[in-house]
Amino acid sequence: MTSKEIRQKWLDFFASKGHLVVESKSLIPVNDPSLLWINSGVATLKDYFSGKKIPPAKRLTNSQKSIRTNDIENVGVTARHHTFFEMLGNFSIGDYFKKEAIAFGYEFIFDVLKLDKQRIYITYYSEDKDTYNYWIQNGIDPSHMIKGTRDTNFWDVGQGPCGPDTEIFYDRGEKYDKRGIELLKNDIENDRYIEIWNIVFSQFNNDGENNYTDLATKNIDTGAGLERIVSIMQNAPTNFDTDLFLPIIHEVEKLTTLKYDIDNYFRKDPKQTKINTYFKIIADHMRASVNAINDGVLPSNVGRGYIIRRLIRRSYRAGLALG
Numbered sequence: 001m002t003s004k005e006i007r008q009k010w011l012d013f014f015a016s017k018g019h020l021v022v023e024s025k026s027l028i029p030v031n032d033p034s035l036l037w038i039n040s041g042v043a044t045l046k047d048y049f050s051g052k053k054i055p056p057a058k059r060l061t062n063s064q065k066s067i068r069t070n071d072i073e074n075v076g077v078t079a080r081h082h083t084f085f086e087m088l089g090n091f092s093i094g095d096y097f098k099k100e101a102i103a104f105g106y107e108f109i110f111d112v113l114k115l116d117k118q119r120i121y122i123t124y125y126s127e128d129k130d131t132y133n134y135w136i137q138n139g140i141d142p143s144h145m146i147k148g149t150r151d152t153n154f155w156d157v158g159q160g161p162c163g164p165d166t167e168i169f170y171d172r173g174e175k176y177d178k179r180g181i182e183l184l185k186n187d188i189e190n191d192r193y194i195e196i197w198n199i200v201f202s203q204f205n206n207d208g209e210n211n212y213t214d215l216a217t218k219n220i221d222t223g224a225g226l227e228r229i230v231s232i233m234q235n236a237p238t239n240f241d242t243d244l245f246l247p248i249i250h251e252v253e254k255l256t257t258l259k260y261d262i263d264n265y266f267r268k269d270p271k272q273t274k275i276n277t278y279f280k281i282i283a284d285h286m287r288a289s290v291n292a293i294n295d296g297v298l299p300s301n302v303g304r305g306y307i308i309r310r311l312i313r314r315s316y317r318a319g320l321a322l323g
Contacts, residue, residue: 006226010061021062029043037068038064038067058094066084076277083284121171126149127164159208173192196228196232198223245280252283261275
């Protein structure tokens with residue numbers, strides 16, 4: 001499947017489940033001084049979840065363009081760090097809850113994407129027995145259910161709505177890491193088990209003092225990384241080796257005698273690894289810069305403009321390194 005097909009299948013699937021398709025909003029937050037950039041699918045919907053605004057529907061779905069800049073130095077070095085990315089989301093505001101959200105996740109993964117059931121693993125909060133039972137009822141093997149802790153599977157920002165979550169992982173096999181399920185059980189960073197989807201069950205309110213009360217309306221907030229799903233569906237070693245990035249990389253190749261080498265992920269030749277990193281930096285940063293400039297951010301000395309200028313400068317340096 002192409003990235004366009006996957007994005008459309010997501011929106012079409014949730015539309016068929018009664019969700020209103022919300023178009024991707026600008027990367028510049030509106031009336032939200034707490035955010036420099038829109039950094040997730042739910043960021044543009046916060047007023048609906050807080051009750052400030054009445055949502056256009058109780059079930060919403062989107063593919064929201066986002067920017068995160070806290071890991072700029074890792075971009076191009078790792079398989080999955082980006083500044084610009086798309087977050088696929090489905091949201092329930094006081095409508096369905098755990099049972100339906102899990103059923104939707106199961107159906108999309110196995111009936112729409114047709115992923116191999118043996119390669120899917122699910123994490124859940126250890127005290128959340130309902131979530132465990134719903135996954136088992138849908139057909140997940142109990143041996144593929146991984147018990148998580150407060151740190152790994154409870155979404156809490158210190159004050160406001162919070163709750164347990166469940167994450168869906170895809171096992172890419174031994175060629176990515178000889179170690180097995182202990183990677184997931186011990187929450188060890190790896191390239192084998194890839195988190196593709198997180199469902200947050202927003203059911204409590206934290207008063208800021210860690211006193212929890214039930215929310216009047218329980219909500220579902222999910223995020224699935226488009227780039228990660230595309231890399232799995234296209235059997236790509238990294239997110240950069242997909243149709244979201246390769247067209248940019250191939251254009252850059254026309255400007256240099258050096259070549260990008262997908263197979264070097266496994267070969268790990270140090271010189272080629274550096275070359276690949278420069279290509280990845282340019283592909284990621286140009287994608288982010290073009291989308292930000294399109295939404296009205298111009299390079300400057302301050303705020304968002306400074307970040308875009310920094311991304312362009314990093315691309316420029318990578319270009320010099322590629323000759």
